[in-house]
Amino acid sequence: MADRFAVDVADLTVAYRDQPVLWDVDLQVSEGVLMAIVGPNGAGKTTLIKAILGLVPTAAGRVLIYEAPVPRQRRRIAYVPQRGSVDWDFPTSVLDVVTMGTYGTLGWIKRPGKEEHARAREALAKVGMAGFADRQIAQLSGGQQQRVFLARALVQDADVYFMDEPFQGVDATTEKAIVTLLQNLREAGKTVLVVHHDLPTVPEYFDWVLLLNVRRIAAGPVAEVFTNENLRQTYGGRVPFEPQTVQPPQAVVSQPLTS
Amino acid sequence: MDVLQALFSDYTLRTVALGAATLGVVSGSLGTFAVLRGQSLLGDAISHAALPGIAVAFLLTSSKAPLVLVLGAALAGWLGTLAVMQITERSRIPFDAALGLVLSVFFGFGMMLLTVIQRLPNANQAGLDKFLFGQAAALLTADVVVMAVLGAVALLVMVLFWKEFKLLLFDPDYAASLGFPIRAIDVLLTTLLVIAIVIGLQTVGVVLMSAILIAPAAAARQWTDRLTLVVLLAAVFGALSGVAGAVLSATTQRLPTGPTIVLCATVLVVVSLLFAPNRGVVAGWWRTLRNRRVLRTAGVLEDLYTLALQHPDLHHGHAIGALRTMTARPASVEPSLQVLERRGWVEPKGEEAWALTDDGLVMARQLCGEKEEA
Numbered sequence: 067m068a069d070r071f072a073v074d075v076a077d078l079t080v081a082y083r084d085q086p087v088l089w090d091v092d093l094q095v096s097e098g099v100l101m102a103i104v105g106p107n108g109a110g111k112t113t114l115i116k117a118i119l120g121l122v123p124t125a126a127g128r129v130l131i132y133e134a135p136v137p138r139q140r141r142r143i144a145y146v147p148q149r150g151s152v153d154w155d156f157p158t159s160v161l162d163v164v165t166m167g168t169y170g171t172l173g174w175i176k177r178p179g180k181e182e183h184a185r186a187r188e189a190l191a192k193v194g195m196a197g198f199a200d201r202q203i204a205q206l207s208g209g210q211q212q213r214v215f216l217a218r219a220l221v222q223d224a225d226v227y228f229m230d231e232p233f234q235g236v237d238a239t240t241e242k243a244i245v246t247l248l249q250n251l252r253e254a255g256k257t258v259l260v261v262h263h264d265l266p267t268v269p270e271y272f273d274w275v276l277l278l279n280v281r282r283i284a285a286g287p288v289a290e291v292f293t294n295e296n297l298r299q300t301y302g303g304r305v306p307f308e309p310q311t312v313q314p315p316q317a318v319v320s321q322p323l324t325s
Numbered sequence: 326m327d328v329l330q331a332l333f334s335d336y337t338l339r340t341v342a343l344g345a346a347t348l349g350v351v352s353g354s355l356g357t358f359a360v361l362r363g364q365s366l367l368g369d370a371i372s373h374a375a376l377p378g379i380a381v382a383f384l385l386t387s388s389k390a391p392l393v394l395v396l397g398a399a400l401a402g403w404l405g406t407l408a409v410m411q412i413t414e415r416s417r418i419p420f421d422a423a424l425g426l427v428l429s430v431f432f433g434f435g436m437m438l439l440t441v442i443q444r445l446p447n448a449n450q451a452g453l454d455k456f457l458f459g460q461a462a463a464l465l466t467a468d469v470v471v472m473a474v475l476g477a478v479a480l481l482v483m484v485l486f487w488k489e490f491k492l493l494l495f496d497p498d499y500a501a502s503l504g505f506p507i508r509a510i511d512v513l514l515t516t517l518l519v520i521a522i523v524i525g526l527q528t529v530g531v532v533l534m535s536a537i538l539i540a541p542a543a544a545a546r547q548w549t550d551r552l553t554l555v556v557l558l559a560a561v562f563g564a565l566s567g568v569a570g571a572v573l574s575a576t577t578q579r580l581p582t583g584p585t586i587v588l589c590a591t592v593l594v595v596v597s598l599l600f601a602p603n604r605g606v607v608a609g610w611w612r613t614l615r616n617r618r619v620l621r622t623a624g625v626l627e628d629l630y631t632l633a634l635q636h637p638d639l640h641h642g643h644a645i646g647a648l649r650t651m652t653a654r655p656a657s658v659e660p661s662l663q664v665l666e667r668r669g670w671v672e673p674k675g676e677e678a679w680a681l682t683d684d685g686l687v688m689a690r691q692l693c694g695e696k697e698e699a
Contacts, residue, residue: 119502140504152496156361157550166492170503175485202550218499 070133072097072226072257073118078127080110080117087113091127091282095259097225100252101274102262102288106301109279111261112148115228119145131226140170144224146215148231154203154211161186161199163214167221189217194243209240216247227251227258234263245271268292338575341461344469345571345586346564348525349537351476353563354556355483355521356538357545358514361555362494366421367406367515369535370428372522374405376435376531379456380442389452391468391527395475398523405431406515432531459530459583461571472524479520482513490514491552528571530583537563540590547601566590618664623692624652625661626670626681630689633681640681642674 073095080088088110095101103111116122118129120136131139144167164186165178172178178186190196193213198206206214212232219227233241248271251258259276262268268275269288277283277291277300284291284300359368378401379394386393405427412423442453455463483490492500493510501507518538525534545558570586599606628651632643645662649655662679665671670685681689 116498121498121501137504140502143502145499145502147496147498151498153363156495157546157552157555158491158495159551162491162552163495166496166499169488169492169500169505172488174489177488204550222503 070097071095071130072099072132073259074130074133075118076128078114078117078129079125080113080122081125086125086280088117089281091278093276093282093285095257095274097257098252098255099274100248100258100260100272101276102260102268102272103276103278104262104265104268104300105278105283109300111278112230114278115145115230115259115261119143119228139226141222142225144219144222144227146219146227146229146232149208149211149215149234151230154206156203158203159199160190160195160201160203160206160214163203164190164199164217164221167218170222185221186217189220190214192220193217193247209236212236212240212244216244225256227256229258229260231261231263265297337462338572340466340469341464341571341575342568344464344472344528345461345567347469347472347476347567348521348528349541349563349565349567350560351479351563352521352525352534352538353541353545353559353561355479355517356563357542357556357559358483358490358494359518360539360542360546361552365539366424366535367409368518368522368538370405370409370424370431371402371519372526372531372534373428373435374408374431375399375402375523375526376456377401377431377438378404378435379453379526380435380438383442383453384438391465391471394456394527395471395523398526399519401431401435402519402522403516406519435531455530456526457530457532458581459526459528459533459586461528461582461586462575464528464571468527475520475524479517482517486510486513528567528582529586530581533583533587536587537567537590540587540594541566544590544593544597547597547604562590562593566593618661621652621654621657622661622664625658626665626685626689627692628652629671629679629681630686630693633686633689639686642678642680645677645679648679 071094073093075091075093078088078091078093079086091110091114103114105111113122117124117127118136120129129136131143136143161183165182167189168178168182168185172182187196187199190199193216195210195213195217198210198214203211203214212234216229216232219229232244236244248258248260252273260272262272269292272288274286275288275292276285277296279300279302284296356365356368359365375398378397378399380397381401382393382397383389408427409420409423412418412426413420418426439454439457452463489500489505489510492503492505493507493514497507497511500510521538522534525537529537541559541562542555544562545555548558549555566586566589570589571582573589574580574582574585597605600608602608625648628648629643631651632647633639633641645658648658648662652658662671665685666673668684670682670688671679672682674680
């Protein structure tokens with residue numbers, strides 16, 4: 067799979083009014099890579115994901131998923147938006163939200179039935195939320211909301227996953243559980259791109275990293291590009307974290323998901 | 326009883342009630358989508374924007390046929406919505422300001438046209454001003470037929486695209502990532518909203534139409550956490566307030582229909598806000614009171630435990646006066662002790678003194694242990 071990129075982005079540029087938010091970003095990610103996207107606030111991390119998925123208008127650039135444009139590859143893409151992007155007081159249940167992951171394959175007008183709900187329950191079990199299917203989403207904690215969003219993406223059974231800050235506001239146990247989940251996805255040959263904020267855990271959780279600040283600063287294996295110099299460039303001199311001398315990514319102790 | 330009887334026998338009243346029920350069901354259920362989307366006031370802009378459409382339709386055709394006027398209203402309402410969307414998208418004017426702008430400009434233009442129409446030497450012009458505050462008594466069978474057909478179509482589309490609408494409401498970005506054309510779904514939903522509004526205009530009037538979109542949904546949301554039930558309940562609430570208001574106003578002299586319907590809906594909203602389980606204000610008070618009582622009772626148990634620890638015999642009795650000095654609400658000590666006694670956690674020891682039982686000791690240790698852990 068040397069030349070077969072799961073994600074292939076070229077010259078991607080996004081501007082809000084006259085202000086460039088993303089400038090000429092190139093990115094190529096091979097299949098089976100677990101990649102972190104890091105950068106300071108306003109670096110365009112969320113915008114990059116949204117631009118790749120075609121959710122915001124782009125000024126220039128081209129995006130290919132497995133060598134085809136995104137609109138033709140929707141079935142192979144799953145998106146986990148930021149938890150705060152929806153109204154959790156919306157009158158619906160956990161199972162309903164996770165079942166939304168089946169809507170893409172279901173197509174217009176058709177309603178989710180037994181099979182779709184079974185798939186949703188399966189995904190809920192994978193994130194350790196099997197007992198929460200009939201709960202109202204308003205009753206969930208932050209970590210549980212995050213897991214519900216992950217389950218919804220898992221239902222899609224996609225090949226490429228885009229996740230926007232899946233670790234935001236979750237406790238340590240949930241964080242470990244999510245990491246295990248991401249690594250399982252990678253083991254299954256999926257490609258996962260994750261907007262991440264916590265620099266110290268990057269070498270531990272991910273094998274690739276994209277350092278982004280409007281422009282692409284560096285991208286590649288963590289051991290090669292997660293360097294002090296690159297971080298300084300990304301964060302404008304104020305590096306909030308000093309990476310250890312280059313070390314291979316460690317395996318994280320696998321921990322079963324618990325609710 | 327007379328009114329009920331009249332409802333079935335009196336032709337006018339029956340027409341009025343049927344029309345009001347139709348508009349209540351349609352705007353109640355579709356209004357729910359607008360409310361859940363945080364676009365409640367879009368309905369207000371649409372209904373106000375519809376006024377010039379009615380006037381222009383009349384000026385062009387000199388006809389007051391319900392279908393003609395409704396069509397004019399719908400087109401203008403649609404234009405208004407389009408204007409709001411375009412202004413929000415292409416300028417830095419925020420959504421609420423764009424709403425206010427479109428609402429007032431369209432409404433002002435509509436009022437101007439109405440004045441012009443009233444000066445026309447045409448006997449037919451009378452009655453268009455009923456679109457301001459609504460007039461249920463003027464409903465004819467032809468009107469109700471148009472309302473029912475349009476409403477049925479709107480509800481059918483709502484049921485068909487239920488899944489898509491729910492997805493759009495809850496998480497539009499995710500919907501787009503799945504490949505759903507959210508703009509098209511948005512346009513469809515807005516069109517349904519326009520339909521719901523125009524079929525209510527003659528009865529409720531442009532000024533208050535948005536209330537019958539928002540109020541039933543707001544009331545229904547209080548009672549349930551399931552979207553299907555919220556929509557159904559909003560439809561029922563909409564029909565109830567529509568029929569009650571319309572019949573009241575049709576049977577009473579000089580009672581404007583729109584305001585009466587809105588008042589009926591308001592009653593439902595107030596009752597729902599106050600008395601709904603879980604979300605209701607009263608339920609909230611009750612929970613706070615109960616929590617406070619539980620906390621105070623637990624506090625007394627802990628205080629007794631603290632005192633007991635100072636004696637070799639943990640079941641030593643302690644004066645109620647001592648417990649009173651340990652809390653900010655001394656008056657609550659005695660009722661709390663009685664609650665604890667009923668549970669078998671404390672027992673009286675002589676005059677005005679209390680001691681922990683074995684069970685009480687276990688409870689108190691658990692309580693204090695939990696606190697240290699947290």
